[in-house]
Amino acid sequence: MKRDGTRIKAVMGVIQARIASRTYTPGTRIPSVRAMAQAMQVSVSTVLEAYERLMAEGVLTSRPGSGFFVGGPVAPLALTELGPKLDREVDPLWISRQSLETSNDALKPGCGWLPASWMYEAGVRKALRVAARSDTMNLAEYAQPLGHIPLRQFLSRRLGGIGIDAPLEQVMLTESGTHAIDLICRFLLQPGDTVLVDDPCYFNFHALLKAHRVNIVGVPYTPTGPDITAFGAALLEHEPRLYITNSGIHNPTGASLSAVTAHRLLKLADATDLVIVEDDIFGDFEHTPAPRLSAFDGLEQVIQIGSFSKTISASIRCGYVAARSDWIEALVDLKIATTFGGGRMAADIIHHAITDSGYRKHMEGVRLRLTEAMDETVVQLQAIGIKPWVVPRAGMYLWCQLPEGTDAAMLARTCLREGLVLAPGNAFSQAMAAKDFMRFNVAQSADSTIYEVLKRALNA
Amino acid sequence: MKRDGTRIKAVMGVIQARIASRTYTPGTRIPSVRAMAQAMQVSVSTVLEAYERLMAEGVLTSRPGSGFFVGGPVAPLALTELGPKLDREVDPLWISRQSLETSNDALKPGCGWLPASWMYEAGVRKALRVAARSDTMNLAEYAQPLGHIPLRQFLSRRLGGIGIDAPLEQVMLTESGTHAIDLICRFLLQPGDTVLVDDPCYFNFHALLKAHRVNIVGVPYTPTGPDITAFGAALLEHEPRLYITNSGIHNPTGASLSAVTAHRLLKLADATDLVIVEDDIFGDFEHTPAPRLSAFDGLEQVIQIGSFSKTISASIRCGYVAARSDWIEALVDLKIATTFGGGRMAADIIHHAITDSGYRKHMEGVRLRLTEAMDETVVQLQAIGIKPWVVPRAGMYLWCQLPEGTDAAMLARTCLREGLVLAPGNAFSQAMAAKDFMRFNVAQSADSTIYEVLKRALNA
Structure with a gap:
């Protein structure tokens, strides 16, 4: 009986943790009893009991034939509130808005696209x-x-x-x-x-x-x-x-x-x-x-x-x-x-x-330029202790690990004050497992100021 | 007791009719008990009993704190299935697709926009x-x-x-x-x-x-x-x-x-x-x-x-x-x-x-042309028994009542075979209360063939 109670609480704890972290938001359908039982290696009746207790607490609701749902109303839709409560620096919309909003003078190694002058x-x-x-x-x-x-x-x-x-x-x-x-x-x-x-x-x-x-x-x-x-x-x-x-x-x-x-x-x-x-x-x-x-x-x-x-x-x-x-x-x-x-x-x-x-020729030129920029960016970043996770075969993105102990979101915040738009790892990670990662766009990373600002911020 | 039973069935009947006509589709939240009681001039307990019977039948479901919903799953989303089951002639998407898809030779008095040559x-x-x-x-x-x-x-x-x-x-x-x-x-x-x-x-x-x-x-x-x-x-x-x-x-x-x-x-x-x-x-x-x-x-x-x-x-x-x-x-x-x-x-x-x-001058010209086209179209339509509901002060649309007993959707179908795209009234009516209405675009109605085809179809 005691062991059963522990298992029921474990299942309840998993659900509650996912709601707390906003992995599950109001209205989310949670895993079926069968799937949850399999995933947590417990019996179906244990999961059912856990779900029923959470229903009694008003945490979950059920719809016959549809399953169990996280309770509570959600309207109107504000995306910033739906997501995990993060610093705006790692909010999924933050990089988009920063990249779209900041002046053209800003350096944007975190930006997701090529400079206008590289386009066709x-x-x-x-x-x-x-x-x-x-x-x-x-x-x-x-x-x-x-x-x-x-x-x-x-x-x-x-x-x-x-x-x-x-x-x-x-x-x-x-x-x-x-x-x-x-x-x-x-x-x-x-x-x-x-x-x-x-x-x-x-x-x-x-x-x-x-x-x-x-x-x-x-x-x-x-x-x-x-x-x-x-x-x-x-x-x-x-x-x-x-x-x-x-x-x-x-x-x-x-x-x-x-x-x-x-x-x-x-x-x-x-x-x-x-x-x-x-x-x-x-x-x-x-x-x-x-x-x-x-x-x-x-x-x-x-x-x-x-x-x-x-x-x-x-x-x-x-x-x-x-x-x-x-x-x-x-x-x-x-x-x-x-x-x-x-x-x-x-x-x-x-x-x-x-x-x-002209398009085919233009793209040949872009690919060549990207290859050169990729090599150059890898060298520059490695010199300040930032290491590529993989060296891509093509494209503009370079996913890098920061020196141990660095918080990418904090680094992004610091650098933004110096006119540098970065793309901190956790903005890309559902599990928030990329705290010390950063995405660089090699086509936007030629300016040596970028590395000076980064180096200063890393040492601070 | 008997009168109560009748009232309960009346409420159930209203809900079921709305589901049958697809006014309420699966997932729709139906009116609150209070609102329904007020609308139907019955007691709250009558409505509650009706809703509960419908829940027992699986027609409705409830979510605590959110109200009553029409049961049954809906996925994937196919708009043609969500709407009332109509002839494709009066489907809300039909006129759009016909107007967008038909060849440029077709006459389109039902079209919602100006001819390309009238644009800026x-x-x-x-x-x-x-x-x-x-x-x-x-x-x-x-x-x-x-x-x-x-x-x-x-x-x-x-x-x-x-x-x-x-x-x-x-x-x-x-x-x-x-x-x-x-x-x-x-x-x-x-x-x-x-x-x-x-x-x-x-x-x-x-x-x-x-x-x-x-x-x-x-x-x-x-x-x-x-x-x-x-x-x-x-x-x-x-x-x-x-x-x-x-x-x-x-x-x-x-x-x-x-x-x-x-x-x-x-x-x-x-x-x-x-x-x-x-x-x-x-x-x-x-x-x-x-x-x-x-x-x-x-x-x-x-x-x-x-x-x-x-x-x-x-x-x-x-x-x-x-x-x-x-x-x-x-x-x-x-x-x-x-x-x-x-x-x-x-x-x-x-x-x-x-x-x-040039834009202001262009629009002055368009307004003038529309006034003339409006007058002309009213005359042409009246000659074949089609009467404007109101003569608009401006714009391209003329909402008309067809001769008594005419079914606009059938007329549209007949005319489409002769290369005429029309806009039958019920496509615009949620209550399907415009069976004998038709929308004309006066800027697309200059060709006399339109009135010949319409007259023939009306007489057939």
């Missing part, structure tokens, strides 16, 4: 001039529901080139890559569902998922993709509905998915109704393409999304979704209902720029 | 050429979180001109007008909340609100705004969280809000926590501005939204929200999380076009 400016200028001469309809009218046909044709061909068979009617344009994921979330998720993300992952995934009031579970990321053992355990414990990841170049680590990890991951997912969103936004930065989950899977369980914000222009908003036909049909209805189709103009300009003969 | 083409071409010469940052970078400053400055001044005091920091740009409403819904609403709309109203409001899984209640619209008695009753019965309307030129009726209706409506809303979204998309079409709820209210309970799709270009997506500062703060976080800021380019082009000296 000539191509965009040319495309704008072409658009100014184009016919009246392109200038004035709404796009077709799925989006501008020539750009979708281009994408369909490009996807074919990396082994993904996505006919024209399976490619839909969106306002941005984030918008593409948001539409998928709205289509698939209900409040309380569980979503897996990589830990660390792109911080805006946290903010986006919080807006959907879902339960976010992080899977540790390794230099060749998600940790497969942890991924399998998370499938079992949390019965997640969705997993969001980058395969080609992972944000923030810069690592790439290996074929063996891709294969094992899909084998595990195969037995479940998990949907995987593969965010392929960094595809054009790769020297040789890493394996794609969407190619292995044939767009059955995997949806590929992407955008042009990192290569052509972040100023002209356009993204895409490639998915199963029946899902595209539902997504296009949802897109019309919530944004009334997209802009023909943005897609037209992107299409002109990306099919321009 | 010259201004857009000029703005594109200016953009092509603009600095690198405008071409490449993300916009500030609130959006492109010059366009927000323009909007702040323009709002001031119609009596709305909205400083720069209270104006946020969005991807479109629909996107603006969507963000507000995400911020304020939870599944099961009730939202008031005009009946009839812009059909996409229905689709958008269905995506939020809320309970939609229509308030009959009169030629001077919503029916105030019905509005007051709906406030009492449904305790709605939000009301969405057009003040200047109402879609689909073309009617305008009167000062007395505006004043009475705000007086009723004052005692509640209702939020009002005023969609001001047709402002530039007015000869003399109608009263604005946002001006009367001083952006306390009212949020104004708008876009440039109907005047400058639907191809360049950009909308705005003007609201209380604390709401703007939350909305901007939500915008970054779900679409990662907006496009600097679209806002830049819109700003150039709308501040161009």
Whole structure:
């Protein structure tokens, strides 16, 4: 009896701790009795008793046939309140807002994109001039529901080139890559569902998922993709509905998915109704393409999304979704209902720029510049005791460990006062397990002032 | 006892009928016991007994402290399934998709926008050429979180001109007008909340609100705004969280809000926590501005939204929200999380076009053309027995009653086979009370073939 009581309290303690840390927010569906029993290696009746006690305390509520939920109302939706109570320095929205808001004089090694001068400016200028001469309809009218046909044709061909068979009617344009994921979330998720993300992952995934009031579970990321053992355990414990990841170049680590990890991951997912969103936004930065989950899977369980914000222009908003036909049909209805189709103009300009003969040459130049900047940044950071976790094969991100005992959030706060926008590790970590990590953008890290400020702040 | 039993069954019958008609979908929160008792003029205990019987039958579920909900799971979200089971002809998404998808040869008197040739083409071409010469940052970078400053400055001044005091920091740009409403819904609403709309109203409001899984209640619209008695009753019965309307030129009726209706409506809303979204998309079409709820209210309970799709270009997506500062703060976080800021380019082009000296003259010409087209269309329709419900003071919409006994949806289906896209009344009506109404766009109704096809179809 006593041992039973201890186990019941242990289960209650786990739930209460997750509520306290805001891993579970009001309305979150907690693991089923069966899943919890398995995860904690206790009996079903122990978990049931724990859940019932928590219900009696008003901590949980139940809905017949749906399971157990964290109680308490949540409205209106304020994202800053939904997340863990953090310093604004490591809030998922903080880096976005800092990077978008700070003056152009600030140095931004924490910024997620290339400097404006590295983008395909000539191509965009040319495309704008072409658009100014184009016919009246392109200038004035709404796009077709799925989006501008020539750009979708281009994408369909490009996807074919990396082994993904996505006919024209399976490619839909969106306002941005984030918008593409948001539409998928709205289509698939209900409040309380569980979503897996990589830990660390792109911080805006946290903010986006919080807006959907879902339960976010992080899977540790390794230099060749998600940790497969942890991924399998998370499938079992949390019965997640969705997993969001980058395969080609992972944000923030810069690592790439290996074929063996891709294969094992899909084998595990195969037995479940998990949907995987593969965010392929960094595809054009790769020297040789890493394996794609969407190619292995044939767009059955995997949806590929992407955008042009990192290569052509972040100023002209356009993204895409490639998915199963029946899902595209539902997504296009949802897109019309919530944004009334997209802009023909943005897609037209992107299409002109990306099919321009200069684009390929421009990207070759960018890849070369990034390789040089990567080497240079590694050397500079190592000189002040900051070590790369992995040296990426391509891309702009470098995920680094700070000297022992350094708190990245505190360092970011100190450096911000000297005009340096950094990206502290815990903003990317669901488990808050990256306190001493920092993401650097090698394309934004050439200025020697950065290392002087960092060195001073580290020594302080 | 017998009379009690009858009353209990009457309450159960009302709920079941609303579920059958899909007014209440799974997850909808039904009226509180108190509100239902008041609405049906029965005792609280009668309603409670009715709700409990429905719970026993599994029709309803309850959540302590939150109320009663329609049972049954809903996922994934397919909008066509969420709505009433209608012919696709009167589905809220049907007109959008038909208008966006059909070839340019089709005649579209049901279309919601001006022909491409009526839009501000010259201004857009000029703005594109200016953009092509603009600095690198405008071409490449993300916009500030609130959006492109010059366009927000323009909007702040323009709002001031119609009596709305909205400083720069209270104006946020969005991807479109629909996107603006969507963000507000995400911020304020939870599944099961009730939202008031005009009946009839812009059909996409229905689709958008269905995506939020809320309970939609229509308030009959009169030629001077919503029916105030019905509005007051709906406030009492449904305790709605939000009301969405057009003040200047109402879609689909073309009617305008009167000062007395505006004043009475705000007086009723004052005692509640209702939020009002005023969609001001047709402002530039007015000869003399109608009263604005946002001006009367001083952006306390009212949020104004708008876009440039109907005047400058639907191809360049950009909308705005003007609201209380604390709401703007939350909305901007939500915008970054779900679409990662907006496009600097679209806002830049819109700003150039709308501040161009030619824009005012262009719109004068459009208003004149619309007045002529309105007169002409009224004559043509009356000749075949189709009568305007009200002759609008401005704008492109004409809401008409068909000859007695005509089914607008059937007429639309017949005419579509002859290449005519129409907008049947029930697509705009939450209560499906506009079976014999049709919305015409006078700017798309010049071709005499339209009246020949309509006449033939009416006689068949």
